[in-house]
Amino acid sequence: MTVLNFATRTYPTFGSEKRPKPESAWKGSVYYWWWEYLRRHDGYKRCCKRGGTGKHADLYDDFGDVHAVDFKTWWTEGNRGGELFAEPAAETVFSELTYEQTQQLNEWNDEAVMVVLVPLTQSKRHIAKRFNTLLKKRHSGERGQRLLSRSVALYPLATQFKIESLRDSLLAYDLRKANPKKPLWKIAIEAGLASTVQRELERQKTAPDFEQRNTLAVAASRAIKRATVMIENTGKGTFPKK
Numbered sequence: 001m002t003v004l005n006f007a008t009r010t011y012p013t014f015g016s017e018k019r020p021k022p023e024s025a026w027k028g029s030v031y032y033w034w035w036e037y038l039r040r041h042d043g044y045k046r047c048c049k050r051g052g053t054g055k056h057a058d059l060y061d062d063f064g065d066v067h068a069v070d071f072k073t074w075w076t077e078g079n080r081g082g083e084l085f086a087e088p089a090a091e092t093v094f095s096e097l098t099y100e101q102t103q104q105l106n107e108w109n110d111e112a113v114m115v116v117l118v119p120l121t122q123s124k125r126h127i128a129k130r131f132n133t134l135l136k137k138r139h140s141g142e143r144g145q146r147l148l149s150r151s152v153a154l155y156p157l158a159t160q161f162k163i164e165s166l167r168d169s170l171l172a173y174d175l176r177k178a179n180p181k182k183p184l185w186k187i188a189i190e191a192g193l194a195s196t197v198q199r200e201l202e203r204q205k206t207a208p209d210f211e212q213r214n215t216l217a218v219a220a221s222r223a224i225k226r227a228t229v230m231i232e233n234t235g236k237g238t239f240p241k242k
Helices: 030-039 042-049 057-063 071-085 124-138 143-150 163-178 184-191 195-204 210-234
Strands: none
Touching: 030 071, 030 163, 030 210, 042 057, 057 071, 163 184, 163 210, 184 210, 195 210
């Protein structure tokens, strides 16, 4: 089985037919939300209805009809998820170099690997300490941040993200679409936004006052705008770009 490498710690997994995984195994992945946001794109929806023709035809060639099947089918069909979002297979692994390999060191990419000379006459403890010091200098960022900045996937992630924000923003967007006249502060409560205010309301067990409603409305407005921009950018093959 080929092991795929993604630019995030979590990616969609489904388990087996006998031991299926819960929805959280794929809904906790940014790639699931990419699919969901693209499903809200009106232009891409029209492209799907036309069978992949028109303005977004090139994107359709890769993403296909996101409205025709469920996420699991869409992700696994033809290894679509891996083809779109996985990094190319790594050419280097953590290993000891042979003498022949050391003769080719002029070809290595110092942005991808770090070559270290380790004197085995020193103690393991001393070697480990010195190696960690070197590693901190060369690998100072978080894993996700480094992979995002160096990603060469067909469709790399545009920026850092929080799954909760992607989920809640899209929920606020959907609530607004379903009922444009619903007050924004009510949308914020249903979408779980402005958690500090909502905790206050739970303690008070009263309806929100004017200031609280205003705070909730602002949170909902920002979330809807954020979702709207990200939906638009999925039509350009970019996510989660705000």
